[in-house]
Amino acid sequence: MTTLPTEKVAVIGGGSWATALVKILCEQPQVQVRWWLRNAEDIAHIRTYHHNPSYLSDVYLPPRKVKVCERLKESIRGAQYVILAIPAAYVQEPLREINATHLRDKRIVSAIKGMVPTTNQLVTDWMQDTYQVPLSHMCVIAGPCHAEEVALEKQSYLTIASTDQACAADFARLMTCRFVTAHPLADLYGVEYAAVMKNIVALASGITHGIGYGDNFQAVLVANAMQEIRRFVTAVDPRERDLSASAYLGDLLVTAYSQFSRNRLFGNMIGRGYSVKAAQLEMKMVAEGYFAAKSIYTMNQRYQVPMPITNAVYRILYEGAAPVHEMEELKKHLK
Ligand SMILES: NC(=O)c1ccc[n+]([C@@H]2O[C@H](COP(=O)([O-])OP(=O)(O)OC[C@H]3O[C@@H](n4cnc5c(N)ncnc54)[C@H](OP(=O)(O)O)[C@@H]3O)[C@@H](O)[C@H]2O)c1
Ligand SMILES: O=P(O)(O)OC[C@H](O)CO
DSSP states (O other): OOOOOOEEEEEEOOSHHHHHHHHHHHTSTTEEEEEEOSOHHHHHHHHHHSSOSSSSTTOOOOTTTEEEESSHHHHHTTOSEEEEOSOGGGSHHHHTTOOHHHHTTOEEEEOOOSEETTTTEEHHHHHHHHHOOOGGGEEEEESSOOHHHHHTTOOEEEEEEOSSHHHHHHHHHHHOBTTEEEEEESOHHHHHHHHHHHHHHHHHHHHHHHHTOOHHHHHHHHHHHHHHHHHHHHHHSOSOOOTTSIIIIIHHHHHHHOTTOHHHHHHHHHHTTOOHHHHHHHOSSOOHHHHHHHHHHHHHHHHOOOOHHHHHHHHHHHSOOOHHHHHHHHHTTOO
């Protein structure tokens, strides 16, 4: 019997998605995971009980496959792949520990569906600028996939996007297991922007649901949102792409309709009258759409693409506009 060479993969982040990705990686016989989490109590608990106490706590994390690390530098040492799975708003702080040299010759995989708020950049652009990682050394994990369903081993699909098809195909192999099928795709920027924008739509979907709009309105909102995403992505990165594919439309649908969606839940609270602060305090998890609404709105001051849904969400979250009033206004733009 031939033994496969060991592949070391670093996972950075301790939330639901990081935990789900570690679970997927543990399905690969040749993979060893080095997992960095910021929370010392979570690290101690995982070492003792082999479960993450804070997120997806039912998932078993086999100690022979998973080594948890206090230091980020330690987790990436010798790793071929470094997966970033922290909400974009918080990705800068832990990475301060390292510089471009530490990442040289590694493949960087962004599992993040958000933009770095201080620079309004996609994570891949920010990694290029800050750590000089060539775009061809990066992949993005996309597709309609909730961590909670991965934990339950429900059949899921992922899309691995990269400008380097060999890199995408290679990493897709590591993400494919009994309950996950991953496919490579060449459209890195399109996939990344669509993933950021679907979070804003999920917020809108939650807000309208919270106010009391029904399924008929939701369906029109989502259909119009797809057109809004098309307009923006085409303006920012014009190229042929099939937006009906799972990485774009599939992700929009799951986030706008699923009971597991953080962004929809956050929007729902806003629609029901919570303040932004109160909704954030209520949720342990992070709704990326909150930060994305500001980044995309700001970017669009340059592109001037018609974006009535993003504009409405931005005004509600950042200008204190009343959700009911904004949705009344939005109705005039929907067809
Ligand atoms: N969840 C999914 O199904 C899913 C699927 C695909 C992609 N994603 C993407 O994966 C990324 C990570 O999201 P997630 O779902 O794993 O997050 P999550 O379950 O909502 O957990 C929140 C994460 O953010 C960290 N965090 C919260 N406040 C922080 C702060 N002030 N400073 C630093 N870190 C802070 C938490 O760390 P502590 O626990 O230490 O507080 C935790 O790791 C996001 O970009 C998300 O869009 C998620
Ligand atoms: O639906 P959300 O807001 O929890 O986002 C999670 C993932 O992006 C779904 O693919």
